[in-house]
Amino acid sequence: MTPPPKRPDAVLDAEAREKIHLDILKRTGAYHANDHILLPSGQHTGEFIEKTLVTTEPSFTEGLGAVIAKHFAQWPIDVVLSTGPGALILSHCVARAHPSRPVLVYASKGVSGGKRRVTLPAEFHRLIRQGTKVLLVEDLVSTGTTLKLLIQLVEHHGAQVVGIGALWRRTKKADVRGKPVFSLVSRDFPAYPPDACPLCKKGVPLNEEFVRRRQARRPSSSEEQRAKENAPGKTPAR
């Protein structure tokens, strides 16, 4: 059976809201459109979202966090859980605006034995236990790997994931392990191998800035520290 058609005004409303959120992200400098961008994978794309810049404007983040909180306002939430710096900033704003006054905790991300893992600091264990209702918050959802790990973590502690709130969802699937994802922007952008890129064919100059920036970031912090110490003209610390 086909679902009943959505009311046109509801669709328009969702589209208008998404456009507003997209404009907000554009103003932070995080969202780039109408460009021709080289991705670290070697593929080309016309749009890009820079995760690091998404939560740089506190008043924008607060506003967007409040929209996510409002969406989940009808559900009682005990805990807001996230991982990663950007998601943590957003999750503070969501927790602050939710009527249940949930506490805010975070998991640490890491890799062990070649596998990605998330772990909950021991101090938080008493906050996530049998029957706890948890809202997961993520800034960007691409593959959903982090969210899957967070859901496993919550369920391992006997608690329940009520839902997932995100700023941006790049996947077509609107759920992760059966948990619904509410995102302010749901949009993926196509990426092309260089020989099949329509922007290359049009002769649009290629923007390599993002890849250059990532390469510049690559030296380890200890090497950076050494470089600073060896810099000429540096006054010795007292």
Ligand SMILES: [Zn+2]
């Ligand atoms: Zn291209």
